[in-house]
Amino acid sequence: MAEQTGLAGDRVLLGRTSTAERVADVLRERIADGCFPPGTRLSEDAIGGALGVSRNTLRESFRLLTHERLLEHRLNRGVFVRMLTIQDVEDIYRTRRLVECAVVRGLGNPPHAVEQIAAAVAEGRAAALARDWKGVSTANLHFHRALVALAGSERTDELMRSVFAELRLAFHLVDDLRGLHEPFLARNEHVLKALESGETATAEHLLAAYLDDSRRRLVEAYGERTAAGPDPG
Template sequence: MVIVDSTSAGLEADRGLIGRTSTAHRVADVLRTRIAEGYFLPGVRLSEHDIVNALGVSRNTLREAFRLLTHERLLSHELNRGVFVRVLSLEDVVDIYRVRKVVECAAVRPITSRPPGIGRVARAVADGDQAAQRERWQDLGTANIHFHQAIAALGGSERMNELMQGIFAELRLVFHVMADPRRFHERYLVRNHEILELLEAGDGAAAERSLADYLDYAEKQLVDAYSERKASIAVE
């Protein structure tokens, strides 16, 4: 009697995917980070040739990374035209903020003492201060995203952290709609300081209230900007 190990049966054919897929995930991580840091603008076509040469990977690996990021709604594939950074819609903005309010507010709500991950939150605020002093507004936007990533991480869930990586990369694509990045980002640096102080004091309830108000206001600003852009395009 031959006993077949069902956990390994048929996997030999998939052996070749292991190295390629792991590399594709690493490439996707690089591109996702670049999107989150504002290097790739919405609507930009991504050159396979340039990225393959820059990262030293195969076209198949890059195309797998493109597929992963398309599934995350960061890229879009247009037949016979190529792969583009997505231009997000007003509905995308509303949905992103719906997720953010659930995740970020839940992460700070139960806090009653200085949380272990507060150092990461503080570093993001300090990076924001430094970017503002140097008038590097794109860097300030990146620091702001890092602040909220650190807030979400206070929830202690690796699954949630993975979800929020994609959400924050999408958020960066939303930020590009703001005509004046300084005016948009600078005001939230003050709010980041306030929330940091509340968390350091262990007042999660107050931090949640402040964060909820913060997210409501930011969503309204972005929704208004999208509506104005849509009206402007209609007039043209």
Template structure:
């Protein structure tokens, strides 16, 4: 037992670096999820490490984490780039969303539900639409669905959902008309919120199933036109 503890002590330096790398990955993941880093963007090690004040080895570890999450891709002799999801990726993302988001609603138990986060995200979306800021509207829509999943009270599910939605956000950049994509979801989000406010989780789940099917169809229509796998 003592020998095992001694070996852990040898890795003490890695613990600090890994913690920093995780925070750097979280920051980059957020920027991807908010639409600030778009597919095909090359990530400069020099610029990012200098901007964030972290070592190259720490940044590379963060890149490795995000590559594992399918948010980045390493191209030999070219560098690290923000990845563009394929139609196959999109299909799988929506499969996971259907499983996770519907399960979150089914886990709610008896009303009333804590809907403050959903209401804030819905208001955020309305303000973005009024300002015709479609990128912000897309971010607000993702905030709404993260808050929906958060109702399940599982930090692990929350973390997984953040990664999935960030990957989906990359697919949205292929769409020529973000207004047409995001605007209908204001009304759909409001309908979901009203059903939950009335304590009707079953109706909310049915609305969500139709919502996700509609969204998946819109994104796949564009992705398949340029996906070599199809």
């Protein structure tokens, strides 16, 4: 009974944590969308007022996003959106290669549920026709999130959600989004066709080469961009 009484007293913490997680979800999406570019200082007063949440709730949200490596706390300066290093980008792609290729390799017998992957391919084509290169970037990430979802693992989905959100921090510092993302639209289709045909070994081979090329392109573009100026924070 004593243990139950103690847990009952923690109800308020559950509500607070839930709110903090919802606020973190909002901020994560805004960071991914580029509303808060890398190096931006996040104002507790402005954000807390806009969302109508307490300072404690907002700080808990900041803590969650710091744990995901999207934010960083700078002593006596505040909380900032992280500026990724080239080493960060390299590590993100190591993680992506390990997870995404393993998902494809572990697929069972066809047919595979590739509807969401096909939808992301169509989304990318439509964005390219509209010359919406940020939209192409988003569609490409939707493609990879749908690919990871083939594993049917909530834990893997959650892990990669954070990885993809962190990756967007690097994308926001690249000037030529078309040059970075457009070449991979056709490669998305090739991976999709291999999966539709049940050729998982081919799909894995295509995906591994795809991720290696993507890493090289991003490291080159990101390195040029970060070398052009100091940390805006």
